[in-house]
Structures are given as structure tokens and as C-alpha cells.
Amino acid sequence: MELFVRLIGRKNLSEGIYRQVRRAIADGRLRPGDRLPPSRELARSLEVSRMTVTVAYDRLLGEGFVTSRTGAGTFISEQSASLRDSHRRIRASGGKLEPRSIWSSTPLPNALDVPMEFDFRTGLPDASLFPHRAWRRLVASELRSEGGAGRYQHPAGHRALREAIARHVAIARGVDASPDDVTITCGAQQAIDVAARVMLNPGDCVAVEDPGYQPPRRLFESIGAKVLGVPVDADGLVVDALPRGIRLIYVTPSHQYPLGVPMTLPRRIALLAWAERNNVAVIEDDYDSEFRFSQRPIEPLQILDTAGRVIYVGSFSKTLLPTLRLGFLISPPALSEAVHRAKYVTDWHTSMLAQAVLARFIDEGGFAHHILRMSRVYRMRHDLIMESLGRLFSDHLEVIPSTTGLHVAAFAKNASVERIHEVIRKAADVGVGVHGLAMCAITNPPRSGIAIGYGAIPTGQINDGLRRLRRCFDA
Numbered sequence: 001m002e003l004f005v006r007l008i009g010r011k012n013l014s015e016g017i018y019r020q021v022r023r024a025i026a027d028g029r030l031r032p033g034d035r036l037p038p039s040r041e042l043a044r045s046l047e048v049s050r051m052t053v054t055v056a057y058d059r060l061l062g063e064g065f066v067t068s069r070t071g072a073g074t075f076i077s078e079q080s081a082s083l084r085d086s087h088r089r090i091r092a093s094g095g096k097l098e099p100r101s102i103w104s105s106t107p108l109p110n111a112l113d114v115p116m117e118f119d120f121r122t123g124l125p126d127a128s129l130f131p132h133r134a135w136r137r138l139v140a141s142e143l144r145s146e147g148g149a150g151r152y153q154h155p156a157g158h159r160a161l162r163e164a165i166a167r168h169v170a171i172a173r174g175v176d177a178s179p180d181d182v183t184i185t186c187g188a189q190q191a192i193d194v195a196a197r198v199m200l201n202p203g204d205c206v207a208v209e210d211p212g213y214q215p216p217r218r219l220f221e222s223i224g225a226k227v228l229g230v231p232v233d234a235d236g237l238v239v240d241a242l243p244r245g246i247r248l249i250y251v252t253p254s255h256q257y258p259l260g261v262p263m264t265l266p267r268r269i270a271l272l273a274w275a276e277r278n279n280v281a282v283i284e285d286d287y288d289s290e291f292r293f294s295q296r297p298i299e300p301l302q303i304l305d306t307a308g309r310v311i312y313v314g315s316f317s318k319t320l321l322p323t324l325r326l327g328f329l330i331s332p333p334a335l336s337e338a339v340h341r342a343k344y345v346t347d348w349h350t351s352m353l354a355q356a357v358l359a360r361f362i363d364e365g366g367f368a369h370h371i372l373r374m375s376r377v378y379r380m381r382h383d384l385i386m387e388s389l390g391r392l393f394s395d396h397l398e399v400i401p402s403t404t405g406l407h408v409a410a411f412a413k414n415a416s417v418e419r420i421h422e423v424i425r426k427a428a429d430v431g432v433g434v435h436g437l438a439m440c441a442i443t444n445p446p447r448s449g450i451a452i453g454y455g456a457i458p459t460g461q462i463n464d465g466l467r468r469l470r471r472c473f474d475a
């Protein structure tokens with residue numbers, strides 16, 4: 001058999017050859033009786049001295065992995081099989097190391113990459129309308145410029161992108177931010193991770209909306225925090241139900257996930273006052289509010305915050321693509337230095353190529369244009385879904401009014417959580433993807449209902465898809 005050996009650098013070359021042959025034996029690529037390439041041949045192909053190869057072969061010989069027959073060559077020995085078997089045993093048993101117990105209760109995400117004929121799953125934008133051509137042009141142009149590609153950069157991110165984001169949030173959301181306080185992250189999730197690292201000690205308590213978005217909850221738990229679910233009503237998070245003794249609150253005030261309600265102004269003011277009285281930090285996840293279908297925009301908490309308690313988180317997963325993994329956080333100035341340090345120890349910085357491309361895309365006006373275009377598309381889908389839900393599901397669902405983002409939610413009028421689960425499973429069997437509210441339960445009992453996303457479903461498929469879903473309620 002052809003033995004593929006790759007040497008990196010010019011140090012410990014014999015060791016490298018030895019290890020790679022051992023690994024090939026262990027994983028079964030080399031079997032007893034297989035012949036190793038003659039030392040002279042391998043030395044020539046690797047451009048090393050023959051002595052380098054001979055040292056490696058002698059060591060394998062000394063340890064019994066190979067045998068040598070004068071004139072015939074070097075062969076994998078029969079005993080080598082025991083090495084392979086021990087490797088297999090480790091694979092089968094998994095080995096002796098055990099992860100921390102938290103990982104046995106932390107699920108992987110549902111398989112969102114599995115395509116659905118009618119895709120009403122939440123959290124997905126329309127990838128088919130992503131401006132591929134403009135993006136490709138900017139990637140090509142950035143790749144041509146040498147920039148600082150060979151050197152690590154500042155953890156806060158690409159300066160031009162930080163400036164572009166500060167301008168964008170000022171125009172789109174009224175958020176007043178200095179580029180110095182903008183840190184670019186790999187999606188909103190990493191922004192929340194960085195904020196949590198900055199604010200939380202193991203054992204601290206964090207309040208989250210219930211029902212709520214699961215990934216941050218899992219993240220807080222994974223770093224040793226205790227998570228407490230706080231109910232959400234028609235006005236948003238119930239501030240009066242916030243428990244004492246917490247250090248951090250995570251909220252989605254512009255478009256509560258999953259219920260879709262905006263947090264009313266009195267509630268937002270009450271939340272900030274509560275945070276001030278109790279010396280608590282607030283993470284505001286403003287993940288999809290660029291898309292608004294009513295006249296009155298919802299002001300972010302960040303604007304109302306006069307005490308520097310709000311860490312504002314944004315994402316490009318809905319406005320562009322989730323797979324870009326681009327997001328940001330805007331920290332109160334007192335936290336920015338710590339945020340940069342936390343980002344540095346996490347992954348140093350987010351991909352500079354992606355950041356440079358996005359900075360140019362925003363600066364050249366492509367981003368604003370794309371949001372405008374997508375707002376029209378999503379508004380049409382939102383209106384169509386609201387109308388169809390009212391018409392087709394009035395006996396089963398009570399739709400929660402919502403005029404922002406990429407999904408709407410509805411409570412089940414009569415069906416139990418289990419019954420809705422069954423409907424969702426049946427829907428998946430006939431190609432309709434939809435999420436249940438129950439999967440967003442935190443510490444309170446699950447609510448019965450569904451969330452319907454309209455980011456991924458083409459407008460022309462909405463009616464057929466909802467009719468098919470309706471049949472699953474009847475079946």
C-alpha cells in the first residue's frame with residue numbers, strides 16, 4: 001500500500017515518521033504483512049536523509065510494530081494488530097475521560113440544515129435573496145489587497161466595521177455608540193458569551209425570559225451560572241416577577257423570542273429602574289428588529305439606559321446570513337476593555353476577511369439597500385401569514401400580535417403541549433417545518449402553541465404550506 005507521510009517543519013523528522021506509521025497501524029490503514037516503502041525511497045520522497053527514515057524504522061522495529069526481512073524489506077508485524085485492537089477498544093468504549101456533567105444535559109440544535117418543502121421554522125432568513133454577486137465582488141477585492149492578513153488583529157475587530165456598525169445602529173435603531181465600544185463577534189451568541197464571561201462568576205444567578213431563546217440559557221448554565229425563568233406577558237418580561245439576588249438579565253425586548261411581543265415602554269422603564277435598584281446588568285438581544293412592519297419603531301433599552309447597565313447585542317444572521325457568523329455587542333464604556341480581553345481569550349478575533357467585506361458592504365450602501373428590499377419581502381409574508389392564520393386556524397390558534405422580525409407566534413386554544421408536539425411531528429412527516437413554543441420553556445411549565453417563521457419560506461408557498469399544516473391539526 002501507498003504510505004502517506006507528511007512532515008511539518010524541519011524538526012523531529014524521525015519522530016514524525018514514526019508517529020504517522022504507528023497511527024496508520026492503529027487505525028487500520030496499515031495491516032500485518034503490509035510492506036513499508038524502502039527507506040531510501042521514502043527518504044527521497046520526503047526530501048530527508050535516509051538516516052532520518054532509518055531511525056524511525058529502527059524504533060518501530062525495536063517496539064515490535066514492524067519486522068525486517070533481509071533483502072525483502074520492512075513489514076508490519078503480526079503483533080501490531082494488538083495496538084490496533086486497543087485503539088478500537090478506546091473508540092468503542094469512548095475512553096476514560098468524562099466531560100463535565102453539564103454537557104450530558106445540553107442538547108445539540110435541531111437539524112436546521114435539513115431542507116423542508118415548506119419551511120416555517122424560526123430564525124432563518126431568505127438565503128436565496130442574499131446579494132451573492134456583490135458579496136463575491138467584495139470578497140475578491142479584499143483578497144487581492146494584502147492588508148494585515150498575516151498578523152493577528154485587535155480583538156474588538158476591524159476598525160472600519162466598528163465605525164460602520166456605530167453609524168448603522170444610530171440610523172436604524174437610534175443607538176448612540178462610539179466605535180470604541182463596538183466589538184465584533186461570531187454572531188449574537190458569541191456576543192452574549194463574551195458579555196457573560198465579563199459579568200458572571202460561577203454560581204451567579206441569571207434571569208431570562210420564559211419562554212425564551214435556549215442557546216443563551218445553555219451558555220449561562222455551561223459557565224456555572226444558575227438560570228431562572230421569568231414569565232412573559234402581553235407587555236413583555238414581567239418585571240415584578242424578577243427574583244432578587246441575580247447578577248444579569250437576558251432579554252429580547254424589541255421582539256420577544258419566541259412570543260413576538262414587544263416590551264412596552266412602561267415595562268422597559270420599569271426593567272431599567274429594577275436593574276438600577278438591584279445593581280444588575282442587562283443584555284439586550286436585538287436580533288431581528290431591523291424588519292419592522294408598523295409605523296412605531298420600538299426603542300431599544302440601550303437608548304433609555306442612563307446608568308450604563310445595558311449591553312446591546314446585534315446580529316447579521318437575520319439581515320444577511322446565519323452562516324456568516326457575524327454579530328456585535330455594544331458595551332457600556334466601563335466594560336469595553338474587559339470585553340476586548342474576554343473576546344481575545346475566546347478566539348482572539350472574528351475573521352478579518354468577513355469583517356472587511358461587511359464593512360465595505362455597509363459603507364457602499366449595499367446593506368441598507370438589502371434591508372429595504374428584504375423588509376418589503378418579509379412584510380408581504382408577515383401580512384399573508386397573519387391573514388391566513390386568522391382565516392385557517394381561528395378554531396385552533398390564538399395569534400399573538402407582532403409587527404417585527406421574522407416570525408409570529410400563536411397559543412393553542414385547546415390543544416395540550418403533547419397534542420401540539422404530535423401536530424408538529426406530523427407536519428414534519430409531510431414536509432412542513434414549524435417550531436413549538438414548548439421547546440422554549442426554561443424553568444416554568446411549557447406553553448402550548450407554535451411559532452411560525454417566514455424568513456425561509458418563499459411567499460408563493462405560504463398558503464399551500466399553511467393549508468397542509470392545517471390538515472395536521474385535523475388529522
Ligand SMILES: Cc1ncc(COP(=O)(O)O)c(C=O)c1O
Nearest residue numbers: 123187188189213257287315317
Ligand atoms: C433570540 C435570538 N437571538 C439571537 C439569534 C441569532 O443568533 P446568532 O447571531 O448567534 O446567529 C437568534 C436566531 O435565531 C435568536 O432567535
